[in-house]
Amino acid sequence: MAGFPSVKAAPFTYASHALALASAAMVLVWCVHFRGGLAFESSNKSLIFNIHPVLMLIGFIIIGSEAIMSYKTLPWNHEMNKIVHFTLHAIALVLGAVGIYAAFKFHNESGIDNLYSLHSWVGLGTISLYGIQWILGFVTFFFPGAPPALRGKSLPWHVLFGLFVYILAVATAELGFLEKLTFLESSGLYKYSSEAFLVNFTALILIFLGASVVISVIAPARADAPRGYSEISEN
Numbered sequence: 001m002a003g004f005p006s007v008k009a010a011p012f013t014y015a016s017h018a019l020a021l022a023s024a025a026m027v028l029v030w031c032v033h034f035r036g037g038l039a040f041e042s043s044n045k046s047l048i049f050n051i052h053p054v055l056m057l058i059g060f061i062i063i064g065s066e067a068i069m070s071y072k073t074l075p076w077n078h079e080m081n082k083i084v085h086f087t088l089h090a091i092a093l094v095l096g097a098v099g100i101y102a103a104f105k106f107h108n109e110s111g112i113d114n115l116y117s118l119h120s121w122v123g124l125g126t127i128s129l130y131g132i133q134w135i136l137g138f139v140t141f142f143f144p145g146a147p148p149a150l151r152g153k154s155l156p157w158h159v160l161f162g163l164f165v166y167i168l169a170v171a172t173a174e175l176g177f178l179e180k181l182t183f184l185e186s187s188g189l190y191k192y193s194s195e196a197f198l199v200n201f202t203a204l205i206l207i208f209l210g211a212s213v214v215i216s217v218i219a220p221a222r223a224d225a226p227r228g229y230s231e232i233s234e235n
């Protein structure tokens with residue numbers, strides 16, 4: 001497309017770091033300052049719930065975002081960046097699983113039904129697909145590793161499916177924020193309170209974070225790279 005401005009990935013990775021930091025701080029202020037803090041064991045079951053948004057946003061989505069951007073952000077060689085990429089994804093997966101466990105624990109100890117909402121269905125689907133993506137990525141690109149021709153063929157699918165799962169994770173978190181705020185408002189929280197604004201702005205910042213991570217993947221590392229998705233160079 002002649003005349004289409006070339007967009008480099010770097011500014012979007014900087015924006016993503018800043019948005020990640022802002023949303024992490026905001027979810028902590030919400031859960032600790034407004035909602036009373038976090039606990040795995042407590043007679044106040046809401047504190048068990050609070051672990052859920054914190055781990056899903058900071059542990060799953062933000063660490064997952066950094067994992068995705070690692071090839072574009074880190075100064076090392078391709079092999080080292082690959083190790084960081086799959087290690088950060090493994091950490092995100094584990095923290096995400098613990099976060100979901102906290103939501104189930106909160107439900108079970110409070111006598112609330114499990115898995116009744118769209119949020120919980122899409123959420124369970126997302127973490128399962130994330131696990132499958134991790135295993136397929138590890139086996140294909142790291143150990144034992146597929147033959148070079150198969151690696152080459154599967155890479156665009158890995159990137160496409162990886163982005164799909166990441167976007168699903170962001171969408172799930174959006175549904176979660178919306179659902180929790182609606183619960184709080186229907187049990188008396190003032191709709192224009194500072195807490196309600198904080199939750200909505202956290203969710204808004206998450207949309208921008210998701211968009212800038214996706215653009216950083218689609219945009220080339222260098223302005224003179226071919227348009228469309230292209231493999232990151234070996235060094």
Ligand code: HEM
Binds near residue numbers: 107
């Ligand atoms: C990608 C991130 C997320 C995933 C994968 C996820 C997944 C889940 C799952 C599987 C459940 C069901 C637990 C059960 O049925 O016992 C759940 C519950 C819940 N989550 Fe999330 N969640 C995420 C982020 C969030 C966020 C950021 C919030 C914001 C507060 C949130 C709010 C809730 C609420 C209110 C429930 C209880 C009601 C329900 O089951 O829908 N979630 N989540």
Ligand code: HEM
Binds near residue numbers: 071
């Ligand atoms: C759920 C986990 C994973 C997700 C969501 C994911 C997602 C992605 C995404 C979006 C990219 C594109 C990055 C870019 O071009 O800027 C990518 C690249 C890549 N990923 Fe993953 N990935 C995951 C796990 C893994 C694992 C376990 C491995 C094993 C080594 C792996 C190996 C690679 C490789 C080799 C690239 C290619 C970079 C290049 O273009 O040369 N990924 N991944």
